[in-house]
Amino acid sequence: MIPAAFEYVRPTTVDEAVQAVAEGGEDVKVMAGGQSLIPVMRLRLAAPSTVVDLGRVAEMRGVRDEGDVLVIGAMTTHAEVIADPLVAQHARLIAEATETVADRQTRRRGTFGGALAHADPAGDLPAVALALDAEMVVAGPGGRRTVPARDFFVDYLTTTLDEGEVLVEIRVPKLAGQWGVRYEKFNRVAQAWSIVAVAAAVRRENGSIAEARIGLTNMGPTPLRASATEAALAGAGASPDAIAAAARSAAEGTSPSSDLNAQADYREHLAQVLTRRAVTAAAGL
Amino acid sequence: MARVSMRVDGVTYTDEVEPRTLLVHHLREALGKVGTVVGCDTSNCGSCTVHLDGQAVKSCTVLAVQADGAEVTTIEGIAAPGGALHPVQKAFHEMHGLQCGFCTPGMIMASIDLLKDNPRPSEHEIREGIEGNLCRCTGYQNIVRAVQQAAGEMSGTTDTLGAQA
Ligand SMILES: Cc1cc2nc3c(=O)[nH]c(=O)nc-3n(C[C@H](O)[C@H](O)[C@H](O)COP(=O)(O)OP(=O)(O)OC[C@H]3O[C@@H](n4cnc5c(N)ncnc54)[C@H](O)[C@@H]3O)c2cc1C
Ligand code: FES
Ligand code: FES
Numbered sequence: 001m002i003p004a005a006f007e008y009v010r011p012t013t014v015d016e017a018v019q020a021v022a023e024g025g026e027d028v029k030v031m032a033g034g035q036s037l038i039p040v041m042r043l044r045l046a047a048p049s050t051v052v053d054l055g056r057v058a059e060m061r062g063v064r065d066e067g068d069v070l071v072i073g074a075m076t077t078h079a080e081v082i083a084d085p086l087v088a089q090h091a092r093l094i095a096e097a098t099e100t101v102a103d104r105q106t107r108r109r110g111t112f113g114g115a116l117a118h119a120d121p122a123g124d125l126p127a128v129a130l131a132l133d134a135e136m137v138v139a140g141p142g143g144r145r146t147v148p149a150r151d152f153f154v155d156y157l158t159t160t161l162d163e164g165e166v167l168v169e170i171r172v173p174k175l176a177g178q179w180g181v182r183y184e185k186f187n188r189v190a191q192a193w194s195i196v197a198v199a200a201a202v203r204r205e206n207g208s209i210a211e212a213r214i215g216l217t218n219m220g221p222t223p224l225r226a227s228a229t230e231a232a233l234a235g236a237g238a239s240p241d242a243i244a245a246a247a248r249s250a251a252e253g254t255s256p257s258s259d260l261n262a263q264a265d266y267r268e269h270l271a272q273v274l275t276r277r278a279v280t281a282a283a284g285l
Numbered sequence: 286m287a288r289v290s291m292r293v294d295g296v297t298y299t300d301e302v303e304p305r306t307l308l309v310h311h312l313r314e315a316l317g318k319v320g321t322v323v324g325c326d327t328s329n330c331g332s333c334t335v336h337l338d339g340q341a342v343k344s345c346t347v348l349a350v351q352a353d354g355a356e357v358t359t360i361e362g363i364a365a366p367g368g369a370l371h372p373v374q375k376a377f378h379e380m381h382g383l384q385c386g387f388c389t390p391g392m393i394m395a396s397i398d399l400l401k402d403n404p405r406p407s408e409h410e411i412r413e414g415i416e417g418n419l420c421r422c423t424g425y426q427n428i429v430r431a432v433q434q435a436a437g438e439m440s441g442t443t444d445t446l447g448a449q450a
Contacts, residue, residue: 001326002305002306002307002310003305003307004305005303005304005305006304006305007304008287008304008348008350010350034346034347034348034351035328035346038307038328038345038346038347038348039327039328039346041305042307042326042345043326043327051304053348053350053351055351079340102417103331103416103417103418104341104395104398104399104414104415104416104417105331105334105341105342105343105395105398105417106328106343106346106417108337108340108341108342109342109343109346109347190419192416
């Protein structure tokens, strides 16, 4: 199908984009890579009156090093994230998860910021941003503000972004020390979307686990941290038994949905199994 | 309406298009490039794959206005000027990489993109590389063989690749 008619605006700076959104009326929609937005517009599930295309806003694209933090422009495509040497060095978990997103064509257009702003519970990157304690830099008519990932995701397909706001860039703290990472994903072969996935970063110190950060994909309307497992792993021995024991609490506090792909209790089971695998791999065992 | 200019298969076209026009519809209906087909409404099948500034994209999930100023290559633009088939086209033909042929333009455009990044992919890498393309006929086996054969023929002969790009 063909989308309903809309006005099209193509700003070239963040300021112009914020202004275009402000002037776009009630049904204005920002377009990043369009890989989620165009499909819903084709199905007429969305029919914005104005589309503000961020595709030519050069300042929103690319990755830079700011000392302890890696800054990823919201318009950096999935393919660019995967190929970026800074991401490979300082935020490999993002690259690993992004490699599992969609397919090669979709990764050429879809963006890191778009995937976060879209906030699909089955999307792979929100849980990774949450596990890495990333921060979202958001621009609006009143200026810029920074939102931690744990406050950014509010509900199913809903973030803290206000109507007039644009996600500009994502600040990812570099992992300092001896960290290992792993993204473990369970999906159907013909569909890349996660049924459940687990993002793990583990810091080892003197043979034990000093710290573990675990993000869960599709275990509720927003991405979640497996807090009980994280607590059980802090200071635990880096052994398969200790990890298996800690992983048993991975689904605590989650509220997964039941759908055609999986029932809630099956998702809880998957969360435990995938957490065990992800932490084991991230711990280098 | 928006004025949109793009180079498609080596020829520059300037047209007035509605912003909601999908690139694939612009290619097929305004420019007559009917070699690129539409197989779904959900961005899943990949049959509409073209190269946008040298990168494989699903042309049903790009607006024509977004391709303003871009270079587009479709299945109709990859054979040599004299008509000799691109090595990937030739390999699909020789290895029976198609039955009804509906998925073939997209499969070939995705495969060329894959081989540019990874000139000697393993069987697994080929299957992953074309995961965005669905085929209802072949069971993929001969498609994978065709890509393997093309990789063999093209590797080392960067000339062929360069000439077609
Ligand atoms: C076939 C297919 C398979 C897919 N499989 C997966 C998968 O396995 N895993 C996965 O995680 N994703 C998957 N996706 C989605 C893909 O990752 C998209 O790239 C992503 O969800 C949206 O990114 P985008 O840049 O295309 O955003 P768009 O589609 O342009 O925008 C999505 C939404 O976010 C808003 N938005 C975008 N950017 C901003 C911004 N900077 N500021 C404010 N709002 C913004 C838009 O208004 C819109 O509501 C798939 C998509 C397709 C088509
Ligand atoms: S027509 Fe199916 S992905 Fe474009
Ligand atoms: S050959 Fe018929 S769909 Fe692939």
